[in-house]
Amino acid sequence: MSDPILRLSGVHTDIAQYHILQGVDLDVPRGGVTMLLGRNGVGKTTTLRTIIGHWQARSGTIHFDGADITAMPTASRARAGIGFVPEDMGIFTDLTVEENMVLAAISGPLDRKRLDWIFTAFPPLRTFWKSEAGNLSGGQKQMLSIARAMAEERKLYLIDEPTKGLAPAIISTMARALRDLKAQGASILLVEQNFAVAKALGDTAAVMEDGRITWTGAMAELAADTALQDRLIGLSMEAS
Amino acid sequence: MSAAPDHRPTFAAVSLSDRIGKAMPYLLIPLLVVVGFFAIGSSSSWLTLTVSGLAMGMMIFIMASGLTLVFGLMDVINFGHGAFISVGAFVGITVLLALSGWTGVPSLALNVAAVILAALAAMLATGVLGWAFERVIVRPVYGAHLKQILVTVGGLIVIEQLIHVFWGPDEIFLTRPETLKGAFTFWGAAIEKFRLLAVVFGLALFAAMLLVLKRTRIGLIVRAGVQNGEMVQALGYRLKLVFIGVFIAGSALAGLGGVMWGLYQEVITAGMGAEMMILVFIVVIIGGLGSVEGAFIGALMVGLLQNYIAFLEPKLALISNIGLMTAILMWRPQGMLPVVKAK
Numbered sequence: 001m002s003d004p005i006l007r008l009s010g011v012h013t014d015i016a017q018y019h020i021l022q023g024v025d026l027d028v029p030r031g032g033v034t035m036l037l038g039r040n041g042v043g044k045t046t047t048l049r050t051i052i053g054h055w056q057a058r059s060g061t062i063h064f065d066g067a068d069i070t071a072m073p074t075a076s077r078a079r080a081g082i083g084f085v086p087e088d089m090g091i092f093t094d095l096t097v098e099e100n101m102v103l104a105a106i107s108g109p110l111d112r113k114r115l116d117w118i119f120t121a122f123p124p125l126r127t128f129w130k131s132e133a134g135n136l137s138g139g140q141k142q143m144l145s146i147a148r149a150m151a152e153e154r155k156l157y158l159i160d161e162p163t164k165g166l167a168p169a170i171i172s173t174m175a176r177a178l179r180d181l182k183a184q185g186a187s188i189l190l191v192e193q194n195f196a197v198a199k200a201l202g203d204t205a206a207v208m209e210d211g212r213i214t215w216t217g218a219m220a221e222l223a224a225d226t227a228l229q230d231r232l233i234g235l236s237m238e239a240s
Numbered sequence: 241m242s243a244a245p246d247h248r249p250t251f252a253a254v255s256l257s258d259r260i261g262k263a264m265p266y267l268l269i270p271l272l273v274v275v276g277f278f279a280i281g282s283s284s285s286w287l288t289l290t291v292s293g294l295a296m297g298m299m300i301f302i303m304a305s306g307l308t309l310v311f312g313l314m315d316v317i318n319f320g321h322g323a324f325i326s327v328g329a330f331v332g333i334t335v336l337l338a339l340s341g342w343t344g345v346p347s348l349a350l351n352v353a354a355v356i357l358a359a360l361a362a363m364l365a366t367g368v369l370g371w372a373f374e375r376v377i378v379r380p381v382y383g384a385h386l387k388q389i390l391v392t393v394g395g396l397i398v399i400e401q402l403i404h405v406f407w408g409p410d411e412i413f414l415t416r417p418e419t420l421k422g423a424f425t426f427w428g429a430a431i432e433k434f435r436l437l438a439v440v441f442g443l444a445l446f447a448a449m450l451l452v453l454k455r456t457r458i459g460l461i462v463r464a465g466v467q468n469g470e471m472v473q474a475l476g477y478r479l480k481l482v483f484i485g486v487f488i489a490g491s492a493l494a495g496l497g498g499v500m501w502g503l504y505q506e507v508i509t510a511g512m513g514a515e516m517m518i519l520v521f522i523v524v525i526i527g528g529l530g531s532v533e534g535a536f537i538g539a540l541m542v543g544l545l546q547n548y549i550a551f552l553e554p555k556l557a558l559i560s561n562i563g564l565m566t567a568i569l570m571w572r573p574q575g576m577l578p579v580v581k582a583k
Contacts, residue, residue, distance in 0.1 A: 052474050078476035090471035092464040094579065103460050106476040148475070 003066065005030045005156050005187045006051065011060035013043075013050045020046045022211035023060070028156065033178070033188045035198045035219055037233050038208035044191045045087055047208070048158045051189075052084045053077050065155055079106065081155035085162060087191075089145035093134030097125055100133050100144055104151035111152070118147045121177040139170035146177060157181065157188045163197055175200060199223040207232045265537050265576035272541060276548045287429035289547045295435035297543025298442020299504060303497035303516060304523045304535045305449060306490015312466035312530020312579055314483045316378055317385055320392035321494055321520065322513030323373075323399035324366040328495025329502040329512060330407050332362035333414055336503075343417035351417035355503075362499045363492035369399075370491020374484055396514060403510040411509040414502065438500060446536050453532060462486060466530040466579050522561050526568040528575030537576055538568075 004027035013021035020043050028034045036044050049055045051062060053074035062070045069077050078084065092100055101110060101118075119126040122143040128136060133144055142162060149157055162178070163171045175197050182188060182201065192198045198205070202219030215222075215232055222228060273290060280286040307321045335358040336343055342354040377395045381387040415421065416434055423430040453459035461482055465472045469479050494513075501516065502508040523542055527534025542561050550557035568576060 054470055054474070073478065074470075074473040075476050075478040078474055084474040086471065086474070090468055090474070092467050092471070094467055095460070095464060099460055099464075102457070103464055103472075104475055 002030055004028055005065055006189065007061075007063040008047070008051070009061045009063075011047075011050060011062060012058045013046055013055050014058050015046065015055060020211055021050060021057070024050075024208075024211070024213055026206055026213050026216075028187060028189050029204060030187050031185050032203035033182050033190055033201045033219075035202035035205040036189060036191045036208065037198065037205055037222075039233055042208040043211040044208055045160055046211075048084070048086075048160050048189070048191060051077075051158055052082060083149035083152075083154035083157045085145050085149050085157070085159040087160040087164070089141050091133045091136075091141045091144055093132065095133055096130055097133050097136070097144055098129050100148055101125075101151055104148040107152060114151070114153075117180075118150055121150075121180060122147050122173065139166050139173075142166060142170070142174065143177075146174065150177075150181060153186075155187060157186055157190075159188060160191045161193060162190075163192065163194045171197065195223075195229075265534070268576075269537060269540050269544070272544050272548075276544065279552055280548065284428035284430075285551065287427055288431065289551055290544065291429075291431050291435050291439060293544035293547035294540060295432075295438035295442070295504070295543070296547065297540035298438050298446075299497055299500045300516070300519050300523055300542060301442060301536050301539035302445060302500065303494050304520045304527075304539055305532055306486070306493045307520060308524045308527060308530055308532060308535045309462065309466065309486050310483070310490050311524065313462065313469065313479070313486055314382065315385075316382070317388045318378065318392050319389055319517065320373060320377065320395040320399070321490070322515075322517040323396045324370060324491040324494035325498035325501065325513030325516050326403055326508075326510055327369055327399060327513075328362035328366045328492075328498030329508040330403055330412075330498075330510075331365040331495070332358040332499030333412060333502050333508055334407075335361045336414065336417075346418040348419045351419045354417060355420075355499075359496050359499050362495040366495025366498075367488045367492035370488045370494075371484065373491070374487045378487070400510045400514065407510075409510075411507050413507050415506060416503055420503070434503060438504065441500075449532055458482070458485075519561065522565050526565050526575055528572075528578035530579035531575065531577040534575055534577035 006026075006028040008024050008026040011021050011024040012019070024043070024047055026036075026047070036047060038044050046055060050057050051064075053069075053072060057070055060070070061068055064077070064080060064082065067080070069080065072080070092103070095103070101115070105111070124136070124140045125143060125147055128140065133141065136144065146159065146162060149159070159178070162174050166174070171194065178188065178190070178201055190198075190201065192201075199219065202223075205215075205217060205219045205222050206213050207215040207222075209232070215228075222232075276290065277283070277286050280289065303321075303325055307318060310316050310318055310321075336354055339354040339357065342350040345351075373395060377391050378388070381391055420434045420437065423432045425431070453463055461472060461477050461479075465477075465479050465482060473479050497516075498508075498513065501512065505512075519542060523535055523538040525538075526541070527536070527538035541564060545560050545564055546557060549560040572578070
């Protein structure tokens with residue numbers, strides 16, 4: 001098995017006086033989708049934010065693509081090849097869709113071919129290209145948020161609950177786009193509460209409880225075992 | 241790659257009142273000018289006061305624009321901004337006095353060259369001072385508003401005292417360059433040449449700032465950073481470097497504003513920056529923290545209102561701007577054009 005693209009070893013993160021991550025050990029393999037699952041408040045979002053550098057790990061190490069990035073500033077992590085889609089989408093609402101995308105292409109002008117691919121995945125972005133992003137609907141903003149991460153090829157995508165609060169039609173759009181991204185060989189670490197989406201996209205899964213990874217394995221294994229789902233994440237009731 | 245998904249894109253509904261509300265701040269200036277016209281009655285007095293108000297507003301805008309961006313980008317409340325205004329004025333006026341051979345002759349070219357050199361010297365000095373101020377005073381107190389207020393006020397006092405050390409304790413009187421002295425008559429109104437120059441220069445600077453903010457990548461990063469600095473960093477931009485650049489540029493603009501204000505008042509004091517900060521803060525607050533366009537509209541409103549009220553009811557002139565701020569904040573508590581910041 002090849003080296004993982006991302007390895008967290010014994011990562012502890014505090015937010016103010018709260019000890020949120022309590023020794024996270026996680027390997028994200030190269031290529032494919034790794035689902036990060038768990039009940040609300042177990043530290044999934046904090047894990048992603050610690051990886052991108054919004055929260056600084058108090059102890060432990062984070063290795064990305066073979067390099068220790070634990071002490072790196074956020075911008076350097078992004079430039080090293082990590083794309084981040086936050087839970088709140090992080091859209092610049094006063095900027096146009098075009099400006100949001102231009103900003104996301106850090107190494108130069110937007111690549112036309114890649115942009116066409118993004119437009120195919122998310123047609124509303126073409127329609128509202130010159131419009132203020134703040135005027136987009138919730139689903140369209142989520143499309144823009146993911147499209148922004150896709151504006152340039154990244155080695156790893158961290159995506160936090162991309163289907164949260166979206167209508168079923170938009171969820172299938174998202175799932176299709178992420179499947180496309182996966183088909184291109186991208187590595188994705190995806191936090192997702194919608195188990196149907198998780199089941200459809202995930203190759204491997206890691207389950208968090210109380211700030212630690214308590215189970216890792218194949219997504220198919222978790223999807224097939226409702227008792228395991230219920231025990232680990234209480235998902236079987238939500239599963240579809 | 242997948243086929244296009246099947247759903248019809250639509251905009252989230254924006255009501256008519258929302259659209260009008262968004263444009264309303266831009267309409268306030270012409271509205272104020274029209275109200276001023278009817279309140280003043282005499283067209284020549286109105287024109288004189290309007291040009292004077294616009295000139296004052298432009299100079300306040302130049303001083304305020306950097307401060308609003310600094311606050312918007314890094315959430316830093318810099319009370320020391322006034323020091324850059326004073327230092328800019330002293331450096332610029334010192335250069336002008338040294339170039340008295342150029343300013344004392346009725347040559348537009350020599351006069352303008354002297355003013356440009358003075359402005360450049362002031363901007364250079366305050367830009368360097370701003371860089372040092374950020375490193376030594378502001379950087380250790382990121383994220384701590386109370387400490388920011390305390391240390392930047394301390395910085396302001398120290399710099400004011402240093403001005404006394406270098407230039408002495410007395411105010412310095414000056415006269416404008418020959419071709420910028422006096423006024424000309426237009427439509428029966430006396431228009432001071434320097435005020436007209438200040439209006440034209442302020443407009444050009446505002447246009448240049450908008451051009452940079454809207455048409456360049458660095459402008460895009462600044463605008464995005466004001467909204468959501470964390471996300472800008474997650475895209476790969478080192479926001480602290482951008483912030484230092486904006487801090488330096490904002491300090492330099494304050495220095496430029498100081499030179500212009502010195503030429504406008506024809507007297508400079510070490511405390512002039514601190515005095516101006518009251519107006520500058522009013523402008524930044526009513527414009528909406530972090531908004532350059534808001535600061536522009538706010539500055540023009542402050543300038544116009546102060547001139548109109550001083551003519552109509554001199555006793556009310558001192559409180560007119562506080563009244564304006566109160567009214568604007570009751571209407572829009574976040575200011576006229578607030579930047580939607582990420583939570």
